[in-house]
Amino acid sequence: MYSYIIGTLAGLEEGKVILDNNGIGYELNVSSFTLSKVGSIGKQIKLFTHLGVSDDAMRLYGFISEEERAMFLKLITVSGIGPKVALQILSGMDVRTLALSIVNSDAKALARIKGIGKKTAERVIVELRERVESDAVESGEVLGVTAGDPVGQEAAAVLASLGLSRAEAAAAVNKVLAAGKARKLEEVITLALRSVDK
Numbered sequence: 651m652y653s654y655i656i657g658t659l660a661g662l663e664e665g666k667v668i669l670d671n672n673g674i675g676y677e678l679n680v681s682s683f684t685l686s687k688v689g690s691i692g693k694q695i696k697l698f699t700h701l702g703v704s705d706d707a708m709r710l711y712g713f714i715s716e717e718e719r720a721m722f723l724k725l726i727t728v729s730g731i732g733p734k735v736a737l738q739i740l741s742g743m744d745v746r747t748l749a750l751s752i753v754n755s756d757a758k759a760l761a762r763i764k765g766i767g768k769k770t771a772e773r774v775i776v777e778l779r780e781r782v783e784s785d786a787v788e789s790g791e792v793l794g795v796t797a798g799d800p801v802g803q804e805a806a807a808v809l810a811s812l813g814l815s816r817a818e819a820a821a822a823v824n825k826v827l828a829a830g831k832a833r834k835l836e837e838v839i840t841l842a843l844r845s846v847d848k
Contacts, residue, residue, distance in 0.1 A: 655697055656696045657676065660691065661675075678710045684712060709733070718745050725740075727778075728773055822846050826842045
């Protein structure tokens with residue numbers, strides 16, 4: 651129903667912001683990550699939105715990016731996770747770290763988020779791992795490698811096709827790129843493979 655709202659930040663408190671758009675104040679439930687990015691009262695901002703409808707209420711949820719909204723929508727499909735818990739998860743971890751934790755089956759990292767126990771963390775991984783991984787492939791992004799670095803992206807994709815996990819491939823490629831010793835695709839792949847074999 652609403653894709654996004656552009657307005658003036660009229661109020662903010664824990665878990666909520668109020669956006670004034672043409673004299674109408676929209677109250678949006680947000681993660682602490684989004685709350686930290688909206689800036690100060692009086693600033694004009696754009697928040698991507700989701701309208702949640704339950705038996706007793708209609709609530710608007712706001713997100714600083716489309717990626718955060720997309721992850722929220724995935725999280726609320728997990729059995730036992732509603733919008734409140736989904737926002738809690740997004741408050742405890744940024745979207746990229748959360749995606750990596752899910753793809754790498756890192757239940758311990760997820761369970762460290764306040765209010766998220768081991769069982770909930772494991773359920774998130776079981777129900778979302780394939781979806782998060784396939785979304786990364788469809789978008790042409792290998793998790794953990796800068797999307798603006800096509801050589802790094804391709805190198806990590808090649809390493810992943812050779813049997814490395816996406817996380818291992820991304821870590822190896824990032825290590826090579828950070829060292830600045832290689833820029834050609836073949837060199838990055840060779841050096842990354844050597845670092846994994848050590």
